[in-house]
Amino acid sequence: MLAVWRTTRWRLIKLFVILNTLLAVSCASPPPAQVAERNQPPTRKILVHRVSPGETLYSIAWRYGLDFRQLARHNGIGSPYTIYASQQLRLDVNDSSKRKPPPAIASRQPVTSTPAPQPSASQTSRPKPPPKVARTPRSENKTPPATSPTSAPLPSGPVSWQWPARGRVLAGFSASNGLNKGIDIGGKLGEPVVAAAAGRVVYAGTGLRGYGKLVIVKHNETYLSAYAHNRVLQVQEGQSVKAGQQIAELGSSGTDKEKLHFEIRRDGKPVNPLTYLPKR
Template identity: 30%
Template sequence: MKRIILIVGLFILTACSSNYSGKYSKGSFGRLRPPAVYYVRKGDTLFSIAWRYGLDPHVIQRRNGLTDPNKISVGQPLRLKYSTKRLRYHKRNKSSPHKVASVHRTPKVIANWVWPIKGRIVRNFNPKKIGANGIRIAGRPNQTVNAAEKGVVAYKGNGLNGYGNVVIIKHKSGLLSAYGFLSKTYVKEGQTVKKRQRIGTVGYAANKQLMLHFEVRRNGHPVNPKAYIGNRYRF
């Protein structure tokens, strides 16, 4: 399996628009505790695996001696925790059920990003609550979603449970921003985006309400988005 995962220096300058087939997003946002060994499934990328378990993809790459992070195959074992045990290929992921993992404290920073959409916050960040890894902002029909800060698109798709159609952008200093519940997307993996650039359109959450799930991660761990966009709307 070959899919693009963001690598520093990789830039793809083409863009595209795609529609999300579902009317609203289902699933859980729970931060899963990583298994010692994960077996690659169809549709996985190194980046999506890292995001699912709150890990740094570069650490996974180094830990498994991957020379090309874009080349992983179905059934391939990936060591997510340090171990000296020998790995073997499996056709399925036979790992046991996972528990919710802990999160890191949000660092004190100066908020200089912009809000991805204009709207009322209907759910705040709460690191102790499943489904509150970020904030949710009420939206309107056909409302444009914009990049909160410049960066490179690291992931675009609906392969992350609970996020629906999502775009994830990598920024400097180990920061990532995610834009979930999108009905349409206008960017491509590897594409550079500017601050305030249109990246998608607001879609429906599981409660059938128009809203955006906006999430920020630092070194793989969820942090409070308000530390970067502020408490009040600005664009």
């Protein structure tokens, strides 16, 4: 009898221990699930730009940090680089894996030529009808170009740079982290902004977000310069300008402070203007 009681008591102890273990496991909260970074969606890259009224090929290339010549070639646009509103431009100029599709004529099936039927005697006896006069097709109502700067001649020789404003430098060049792709020059409202070198105006407007009233000057096939946040623009697209010629009035458009934001692009890439401007 004593042995039976000891066996029963031992079984009850084991059952009590098992119940306590199950209760502890059920009350414990599971650890939060870890999300791997590789499962995060990649940052979307803009591959196509739809042209808005007032934009030029130069301003679009400037926005995306592209060489205007490469952008034009990639989209089959020749000089003087006329583009149209609602036109779509491919921006993947640096992606060698994406190639242009072959011309439409290459996809056509070859046509088998058949000998022309010989005219019958009755057909040869009939007089030939008078030749039809080709009518000039009516001009279709095409969308006007967004902007087409004229092809005024560019100055020859090396670019000779000068300061575009008289104020001191407020912020330096730091394109590596994307904070400032040029320099900021202080000044008072209405002070003159001059062309840093001779060239041709290829953009004058407010179409680039963050630049306010902007002027872009093309100096040659390599260099362009930009003048942002102006109060008044005094030049038009296609106009030739001389070095030191006033092109705008200093302002605060697109910013909270009166200043001139000045940039130089070499083959579409921003460079430090202080390495080109003369020492003060």
